[in-house]
Amino acid sequence: MEIFIQLIINGCLTGMTYALMALGLSIIFGTLGLINFAHGDFIMLAMYGGFLISLCSGMDPYLGLFIMLPVAFVLGIALYRFLFKRLIDAPEESHIIATFGLSFVFQYGAMLLFSAEYKSVSTDYSANVFHFWNQYIDYPHIYGALAAVILIALLISFLHYTNTGRAIRAVSEQRRGAMMIGINVHKIYAIAAGLGLCCIAVSGVSLITFESVHPTIGPHFNLLCWIIVVLGGIGSIPGTILGAIIIAVMEMMVGYYFEPALTTFAYFVMFLAILMIRPSGIFGVKERRA
Amino acid sequence: MKVTTGQRLQSYIKDPLVVFIAVLGILPLLSSHHFYLQMLTLVFLFAFFSEAWNIISGFGKQFSLGHVAFFGIGAYITGILYADYGISPWIGLALSGVFGILLALLIGFATFRLRAFFFTLSTIACAEALRVLFTYWRLGSTGLGTTIPAVNGLGNLTFSHEIYYTYLAYILLLTVVSVTYRITKSRIGYYLFATGGDEEAAKSLGVNTYRIKLIVFAISGFFTAIGGGFYCMYMRYIEPCMVFAVDFSVQFAVFAIVGGLGTIAGPILGSVILIPLSTFFRSWIGGLFTPIGFLIYGIILVLIILFLPGGLMKGISMMKDKIAQRISSRKE
Numbered sequence: 001m002e003i004f005i006q007l008i009i010n011g012c013l014t015g016m017t018y019a020l021m022a023l024g025l026s027i028i029f030g031t032l033g034l035i036n037f038a039h040g041d042f043i044m045l046a047m048y049g050g051f052l053i054s055l056c057s058g059m060d061p062y063l064g065l066f067i068m069l070p071v072a073f074v075l076g077i078a079l080y081r082f083l084f085k086r087l088i089d090a091p092e093e094s095h096i097i098a099t100f101g102l103s104f105v106f107q108y109g110a111m112l113l114f115s116a117e118y119k120s121v122s123t124d125y126s127a128n129v130f131h132f133w134n135q136y137i138d139y140p141h142i143y144g145a146l147a148a149v150i151l152i153a154l155l156i157s158f159l160h161y162t163n164t165g166r167a168i169r170a171v172s173e174q175r176r177g178a179m180m181i182g183i184n185v186h187k188i189y190a191i192a193a194g195l196g197l198c199c200i201a202v203s204g205v206s207l208i209t210f211e212s213v214h215p216t217i218g219p220h221f222n223l224l225c226w227i228i229v230v231l232g233g234i235g236s237i238p239g240t241i242l243g244a245i246i247i248a249v250m251e252m253m254v255g256y257y258f259e260p261a262l263t264t265f266a267y268f269v270m271f272l273a274i275l276m277i278r279p280s281g282i283f284g285v286k287e288r289r290a
Numbered sequence: 291m292k293v294t295t296g297q298r299l300q301s302y303i304k305d306p307l308v309v310f311i312a313v314l315g316i317l318p319l320l321s322s323h324h325f326y327l328q329m330l331t332l333v334f335l336f337a338f339f340s341e342a343w344n345i346i347s348g349f350g351k352q353f354s355l356g357h358v359a360f361f362g363i364g365a366y367i368t369g370i371l372y373a374d375y376g377i378s379p380w381i382g383l384a385l386s387g388v389f390g391i392l393l394a395l396l397i398g399f400a401t402f403r404l405r406a407f408f409f410t411l412s413t414i415a416c417a418e419a420l421r422v423l424f425t426y427w428r429l430g431s432t433g434l435g436t437t438i439p440a441v442n443g444l445g446n447l448t449f450s451h452e453i454y455y456t457y458l459a460y461i462l463l464l465t466v467v468s469v470t471y472r473i474t475k476s477r478i479g480y481y482l483f484a485t486g487g488d489e490e491a492a493k494s495l496g497v498n499t500y501r502i503k504l505i506v507f508a509i510s511g512f513f514t515a516i517g518g519g520f521y522c523m524y525m526r527y528i529e530p531c532m533v534f535a536v537d538f539s540v541q542f543a544v545f546a547i548v549g550g551l552g553t554i555a556g557p558i559l560g561s562v563i564l565i566p567l568s569t570f571f572r573s574w575i576g577g578l579f580t581p582i583g584f585l586i587y588g589i590i591l592v593l594i595i596l597f598l599p600g601g602l603m604k605g606i607s608m609m610k611d612k613i614a615q616r617i618s619s620r621k622e
Contacts, residue, residue, distance in 0.1 A: 035407045037355075086596055094595045096353050096410050097547060101591025104540060108585040219536065223418060226411050261426045268419030275400045275408060
């Protein structure tokens, strides 16, 4: 029973990090309507970013965020300008192929730059655990969840209480209507892409403190994020958070009670099950093209 | 007017596609150099895979980026049955085809009623899941990888000389090309084009797009699984990370996209150009090629989508038009 509770706590903590990375996907998909299959590779790059910063400066990866967040934001805008902008009006097939190609560029580019070895970061608190009621929780997961909660809270308040945030929601709800009332849609798209990459940057840095990174880890995260977004319901922030927690807890359970190697298989079964039973997800509205 | 066999034959001979494929059929006879034949085998085999992928993804616009799942299933069924149980690979190939169809139906049932990218996602997930599952199972009596014993003979699908494999791969290619050709000229094909063009419109005209997609995906899965079985007998070694590698899914897609999506000649053209090129670069740059090669494939995909969405076939037809224009303007 203690182990069971432990698994649930760990699942919830990891789930928050997952929620953040899935939110990055959700923002880009929801606002730009872009189907991004290179999302996992952005996370991989963010993990390498955290790794490089702590390797070069010896800083804590989280402090590196002061450099990484602006870089991620600018990178998001640049990506929008040079690639996404051309894609969003093209048919969905083009999104899939182009971002899949991009994913390959990142994977093999990273392989050339960093070699295929597993890299990880050790911090002062890597080995520390927080102990209460017979439960042992390691600090990297706690800090990761904290960072995720802070960023998600910031993001939600940004989307609800600032004009730019409201404009983003307006554009994601109805692009033409937003254009008609004078919102600069391209600016909003660029900002949304930047925000998406910021979510990725923070989740990547959190992940590197408790997981090792290698160039081909991207597709795994990509799959994970899409499953979370679909499970929670496309476009719903609470749904995404809940979906992330469900997936993370399931991952812990499968890893502990069955076999760690089979978590990917469990995702797949789960994904097919969601699609067959309730393709709109927990909080989603029904898809138009059913 | 009834078309006689002679007339039909004549029209076939004039078709550039038929000429192209016939020329490919002569190529293996030009040299018996092992390296050359091996490259040709790969060209035919990948043209075959790419063509099979193209049926569902090119004509039907349902992008499968996990086609390697079929490939791996086929390779495993054929390989394990032969290596561990001594069952003839021909039976293995037939069984692979059946399992290919079943897997296609499973994915299709779950996703073909939804938006197209759900299908793409679940194919990727399926390939990943199978790779993990097969790594976990460690099928085969020799541990993770299984070596296929070499006992030459047609019954064992194992030959002493490369040229047999080359021509078998060529026959596979011919089969899939003729099936695709028949599909494009049939009712299913027209429905498929309509589905790929605009699914909502096709539905409103009474096309059962769900069924069409299922049938076509099953055909595609069937061929890919059989090809996987053949590949396993050709390479004589299988291992989960090898036969379920994403790299294959990408290659199937890249060759078709570069050549021209939704054309019969496109996938063949793509693999005829890209496989010799990659072989050349591999011998030139060496072991470093694999990452660079896939990096280049990625860049090619992005560039083609941005600048030449129809692939090389589109480029060729555009050039033809331009030349025709120039000739006609010169006449005036």
